[in-house]
Amino acid sequence: MADAAGLTVRTIQKVESERHSPDVQTLRSIARAIGFDVAVFDKPTPDQEKRQQEEMKRALRQTALVPTSPIRKANDFYSRNKAWHAILINTEAIEADDALALAASISEWMDDLDGIWEISTASQRLDYASSIAALCQELEALDYPTHFCSFRQQHMRDKGALWDVGLISFLPKAEHDGDRYGLVTLDDP
Known part of the structure; x- marks a missing residue:
């Protein structure tokens, strides 16, 4: 993920462990690396969250x-x-x-x-x-x-x-x- 996003492994680890709240540029880099719009990181409604999870699972099966x-x-x-x-x-x-x-x-x-x-x-x-x-x-x-x-x-x-x-x-x-x-x-x- 770090290579694909152009970030350090340490940055990715901090974001994953929730020890770091990423800035907008970091979120854009991660979103671009996984092929999603940066809006995927916005707080979704319960219906949006369900659709996003289904979309993410489908995308991960194809990645x-x-x-x-x-x-x-x-x-x-x-x-x-x-x-x-x-x-x-x-x-x-x-x-x-x-x-x-x-x-x-x-x-x-x-x-x-x-x-x-x-x-x-x-x-x-x-x-x-x-x-x-x-x-x-x-x-x-x-x-x-x-x-x-x-x-x-x-x-x-x-x-x-x-x-x-x-x-x-x-x-x-x-x-x-x-x-x-x-x-x-x-x-x-």
């Missing part, structure tokens, strides 16, 4: 917390990339235009690799991974490390179908630059 790792060198991408049924690119944390342009380039690379990664030679894959890693290094220099992972999602219409989904997320630089977590809404692909 997954997935571990992500940074892409800093070619092998960070090369060793984890494969053919995906779907790829999610999360750019919502990027505010600077130059960083967004680099993220768009990485997204275009992912589109270009769709369908050719599996049929490429090892040296071609390494070239692709090197190009992507170079873009990720440029983006990290602008304070947006690129994080990558995969997860499995059950197809909503065909409960027996599992989809391999790749996730690339551009997160603001944090206190630590290692593995982090991303919130994923499990939508019907």
